[in-house]
Amino acid sequence: MNLxxxxxxxxxxxxxxxxxxxxxxxxxxxxxxxxxAASLGLEVEQVFxxxxxxxxxxxxxxxxxxxxxxxxxxxxxxxxxxxxxxKRFARDxxxxxxxxxxxxEIGVEVASPNYRFDESPEGEFVxxxxxxxxxxxxxxNRRQVIQKMTARIERGxxxxxxxVGYRYVKDKEGGGKIxxxxxxxxxxIAEALEGYASGRFQLMTDVIRFLQGHPExxxxxxxxxxxxxxxxxxxxxxxxxxxxxxxxxxxxxKGKQEALISFETFLQxxxxxxxxxxxxxxxxxxxxxxxxxxxxxxxxxxxxxxYWAKSRNGDRHPYYHCFNKCCSSRxxxxxxxxxxxxxxxxxxxxxxxxxxxxxxxxxxxxxxxQRSKQTGALQRAHEAELKAVEGSINQxxxxxxxxxxxTVMASFENRIEExxxxxxLIAERIANLGHRRTAFDQSVRTALAFLRxxxxxxxxxxYEHKRLLLQLCFSKRVAYQRNTGLRTAELALPFKxxxxxxLSEKGDGGRGWIRTSVRSRGQIYSLxxxxxxxxxxxxxxxxx
Numbered sequence: 001m002n003l004x005x006x007x008x009x010x011x012x013x014x015x016x017x018x019x020x021x022x023x024x025x026x027x028x029x030x031x032x033x034x035x036x037a038a039s040l041g042l043e044v045e046q047v048f049x050x051x052x053x054x055x056x057x058x059x060x061x062x063x064x065x066x067x068x069x070x071x072x073x074x075x076x077x078x079x080x081x082x083x084x085x086x087k088r089f090a091r092d093x094x095x096x097x098x099x100x101x102x103x104x105e106i107g108v109e110v111a112s113p114n115y116r117f118d119e120s121p122e123g124e125f126v127x128x129x130x131x132x133x134x135x136x137x138x139x140x141n142r143r144q145v146i147q148k149m150t151a152r153i154e155r156g157x158x159x160x161x162x163x164v165g166y167r168y169v170k171d172k173e174g175g176g177k178i179x180x181x182x183x184x185x186x187x188x189i190a191e192a193l194e195g196y197a198s199g200r201f202q203l204m205t206d207v208i209r210f211l212q213g214h215p216e217x218x219x220x221x222x223x224x225x226x227x228x229x230x231x232x233x234x235x236x237x238x239x240x241x242x243x244x245x246x247x248x249x250x251x252x253x254k255g256k257q258e259a260l261i262s263f264e265t266f267l268q269x270x271x272x273x274x275x276x277x278x279x280x281x282x283x284x285x286x287x288x289x290x291x292x293x294x295x296x297x298x299x300x301x302x303x304x305x306x307y308w309a310k311s312r313n314g315d316r317h318p319y320y321h322c323f324n325k326c327c328s329s330r331x332x333x334x335x336x337x338x339x340x341x342x343x344x345x346x347x348x349x350x351x352x353x354x355x356x357x358x359x360x361x362x363x364x365x366x367x368x369x370q371r372s373k374q375t376g377a378l379q380r381a382h383e384a385e386l387k388a389v390e391g392s393i394n395q396x397x398x399x400x401x402x403x404x405x406x407t408v409m410a411s412f413e414n415r416i417e418e419x420x421x422x423x424x425l426i427a428e429r430i431a432n433l434g435h436r437r438t439a440f441d442q443s444v445r446t447a448l449a450f451l452r453x454x455x456x457x458x459x460x461x462x463y464e465h466k467r468l469l470l471q472l473c474f475s476k477r478v479a480y481q482r483n484t485g486l487r488t489a490e491l492a493l494p495f496k497x498x499x500x501x502x503l504s505e506k507g508d509g510g511r512g513w514i515r516t517s518v519r520s521r522g523q524i525y526s527l528x529x530x531x532x533x534x535x536x537x538x539x540x541x542x543x544x
Contacts, residue, residue, distance in 0.1 A: 243256075
């Protein structure tokens, strides 16, 4: 070739990390290009490389961008870009022509040991045909890869990057690779997801703080976890053992990977993400005011905020107050010790006496035992429900073929998606019926300890424990009237049950009798006087 260039720039590329690490593609291309540049009498000044494909767009490759930036700054020197093959240059017709025009504008020539460039009309036509052939091959390869990946995903195998908490290993049974738990990330994620579903972590920021408390977690960088990563983690159905790829037409189905949480837990997480939290989130968490955002103003219903007031002698005093501009109590402060003292007294009233708690424990035990004995009946009921759901799906699929309205069709599709999720949930419940249940005292020990004495968690627990108590004890926020104190609180279901078993001290000579009787799940529990010894509880009284 008759080139006017004085020096050569070499550009080499492979399509992915595997070709870069396991092969010698970059080194071989560079060696061949250097030999060709020497045959043209050109001195090689620099080598630029890429290890990504760019999807046909060369401007998405950092090495290509760096090379063009270098050439634009060195316009006074006549360069020729040498590359191994046209496919290494660009595999898109339009991108190839645009790149050639860019190099012409800055006065750079091109050369390749596998292709002779010709600026004549015939030469440009042949070059365009070669570029079009490269584009065709790239799109055909992409189609073949997607088809193979689609077939594997339909069989339940994930084919993309392993999400955090999983890693790939060779699958001895099905061939290829399969996702398995990657510890300790898997256990940390499972605890975070279960905690958010149960209300232990009411807000996404609570999940972030939990993860940041585990420096061994792979997404913790410089002591922080990005909120976007946590949001994606809460929405990822793969942690529930499912798999889907909607953009490839693959609906949600059971995957081959081990589930970190149940599908039912995943659906609970989605409901919580799409709902309104009982306690609002705050960027500036103040652990000195655990009731901030939960207690509302008795006059306007707005959540009380808090602040530290500074006296003339420099002492600081904590207060709650309403910040609503339209409220008559705006700016009128409430001492923290007064408000939190009233709330502590409220929490103390939630503690049941020994007799009431013993009866409640026995009710829970009976319900647990009855549930364990109903495995066969539950399985038949779930199977009947599953059959009914499948019938509804088939009916909707038959109906949707006759629908012409896009609005109605979208409504049908949403309903089918809901039924598919319900179908997966029922199938999971049927599969779990065969699993061996843990003992009653092992399963509910912590829960019963909390029901027995919630005040202990409030008094000695951390800030997170106190916020958790707000979710577990109350179904709504509690209002505080500045002059009269706390209004009647709406309790959560477990404490409502205990409230129905409370002692009545009227007309019993001060001994205290529990209300006549309670019926639960067909069982009648006799309610005895306080002189009767309460049932033995399945855990020691001095629990956490």
